[in-house]
Amino acid sequence: ETGVTQTPRHLVMGMTNKKSLKCEQHLGHNAMYWYKQSAKKPLELMFVYNFKEQTENNSVPSRFSPECPNSSHLFLHLHTLQPEDSALYLCASSQADRGAQPQHFGDGTRLSIL
Amino acid sequence: AQSVAQPEDQVKVAEGNPLTVKCTYSVSGNPYLFWYVQYPNRGLQFLLKYITGDNLVKGSYGFEAEFNKSQTSFHLKKPSALVSDSALYFCAVREGSGAAGNKLTFGGGTRVLVKP
Numbered sequence: 301e302t303g304v305t306q307t308p309r310h311l312v313m314g315m316t317n318k319k320s321l322k323c324e325q326h327l328g329h330n331a332m333y334w335y336k337q338s339a340k341k342p343l344e345l346m347f348v349y350n351f352k353e354q355t356e357n358n359s360v361p362s363r364f365s366p367e368c369p370n371s372s373h374l375f376l377h378l379h380t381l382q383p384e385d386s387a388l389y390l391c392a393s394s395q396a397d398r399g400a401q402p403q404h405f406g407d408g409t410r411l412s413i414l
Numbered sequence: 415a416q417s418v419a420q421p422e423d424q425v426k427v428a429e430g431n432p433l434t435v436k437c438t439y440s441v442s443g444n445p446y447l448f449w450y451v452q453y454p455n456r457g458l459q460f461l462l463k464y465i466t467g468d469n470l471v472k473g474s475y476g477f478e479a480e481f482n483k484s485q486t487s488f489h490l491k492k493p494s495a496l497v498s499d500s501a502l503y504f505c506a507v508r509e510g511s512g513a514a515g516n517k518l519t520f521g522g523g524t525r526v527l528v529k530p
Contacts, residue, residue: 405457
């Protein structure tokens with residue numbers, strides 16, 4: 301499925317670097333999400349944007365900063381990360397105002413913190 | 415608060431045998447229930463959902479799931495498993511409606527291994 305595209309697919313960075321993850325959806329959806337998937341933890345919801353407005357911040361550290369400039373694009377800005385932040389970061393989108401529509405996921409960015 | 419439990423970390427079955435992946439949920443209102451599958455190095459793919467109506471829901475790749483309100487369960491099933499069904503499976507629940515109610519809670523995942 302190519303409806304949700306994430307770049308880069310892999311990212312290695314030092315703890316003092318600043319980088320950004322990008323997500324783009326081509327499905328006409330109005331809600332977008334960031335999830336963190338670690339090896340031995342359940343899928344963790346980080347942020348939710350509905351109609352470009354942030355409606356959920358699930359106690360995420362400030363070193364993660366989301367940005368949603370329009371309903372098709374979502375960014376996750378990273379700075380001063382810690383080794384425990386190494387994980388797969390998944391973006392998803394959905395149509396939030398049409399009943400229980402499923403979320404559509406990208407293939408993720410595998411992030412490794414040195 | 416809503417929650418989901420997948421009691422088995424791993425399920426192993428032989429190819430051609432029935433496959434069942436268990437899921438139980440807790441939600442204060444009416445549940446919306448979902449199953450997703452994740453193949454290696456890929457994101458989650460939607461398999462099926464239960465909103466209301468018939469308790470047996472049919473989805474992609476020959477999978478189906480049975481909603482049981484009294485047991486608060488939503489087990490995923492496939493009558494005859496294929497080696498290509500080997501993957502990580504996630505159950506998810508949400509409650510509420512409208513833009514504020516689209517938050518999904520996922521179970522911990524069950525790894526399915528289908529042996530040839």
